[in-house]
Amino acid sequence: MGQQEIGSPQLIIDGRAIKAALFDLDGTLLTSQGHADPRTVDSIKRLRAAGVLTGLCTGRGVANIEAHLEPWGLIGCLDAYVASGGVDIVDVTLTRHERRALLAGAVIDTIIEHFADVPATPAVTIDGVVHALEASLTVCWFSEREHMPYVVAPRQRLSCEGQPKLTFMLDPSHMDEVCAAAATLPPDLEASGHPTAPYLFEFTNPEVSKEAALAVLMGWHGWSLDELLVFGDEENDISMLKAAGVGVAMANGCDAARSAADFVTHGNDENGIGAFIDRYLP
The missing domain is CATH 3.40.50.1000 (HAD superfamily/HAD-like)
Incomplete structure (x- = not known):
């Protein structure tokens, strides 16, 4: 048929x-x-x-x-x-x-600063390459699993311009800490965050x-x-x-x-x- x-x-x-x-x-x-x-x-x-x-x-x-x-x-x-x-x-x-709508660079910077003491690595993907603040075990594992290259980039590179999303990569055992940190972000911050996998928490523009x-x-x-x-x-x-x-x-x-x-x-x-x-x- x-x-x-x-x-x-x-x-x-x-x-x-x-x-x-x-x-x-x-x-x-x-x-x-x-x-x-x-x-x-x-x-x-x-x-x-x-x-x-x-x-x-x-x-x-x-x-x-x-x-x-x-x-x-x-x-x-x-x-x-x-x-x-x-x-x-x-x-x-x-x-x-x-x-x-993209997530504004200034918003990305605010979130990364807020999460400074949280055991999760911030990252953005630019042209198919993961730009992460550090080469954590989760970042390396994710890169290998998804066949996506990664580079270690300074915080300024992650937040220098608007991005579709900001991803925090983490060991699943730390998800409660990440969710708790997200809940204490300024209420007027133009960002919305959710777990998208046991090892990922992602922020996008609330629109x-x-x-x-x-x-x-x-x-x-x-x-x-x-x-x-x-x-x-x-x-x-x-x-x-x-x-x-x-x-x-x-x-x-x-x-x-x-x-x-x-x-x-x-x-x-x-x-x-x-x-x-x-x-x-x-």
Whole structure:
């Protein structure tokens, strides 16, 4: 059977015709080893062939996504992606790329100073290269795991201009300390922070969110969020899980994400996305 026209889907969930499906990456589409389960990829291909626009909605940046599409086996599977937590919106079908509000350099500097005594390493990604304040064990591990080069850079380099996000890399055992430090930042600071993985805490401009970016993406096609299916696992996925017509959390997700979702599927190491798609796709 040939591919259906995008926007003429064959996927109906709880009476809703789903026109787009977007997936978080880490902890959701990717396994705990950082790979994409071939069964999940096959289900996404079937979904796309059924006329559903498919894409990613992740905290990762555009360069990181594009560098990993081939090893993940996702070449030819995706029509769009929302990157850096909602800063970049890319739609391949429309040949369109829009960048939203950046995190101001002065704000980055304030956050780094505030976190001076917290056991976490600040970093920004510039042109696909991680610029970190120090070569911590987590930075080195992250660089090797993601196949992304890193350099040690002074604080002034990290905050000299606006960036899509500021990332703190940490040992998961220190996440409570990082969250506590984030909670004591000045309330009027133009930054919003969330854990995005057990070893990452990320700040973006408060105007940026996955939900807002998805509304823009859907609007480009004349669709509403009610026609959207999303999958996520972490706190930064909660807004999109609530806003989408159908929000699906992974069994391995945080309690708040599972509570916000309409459905909970199997974990990311158990083909959770594929299992859910296959349940509803004829």
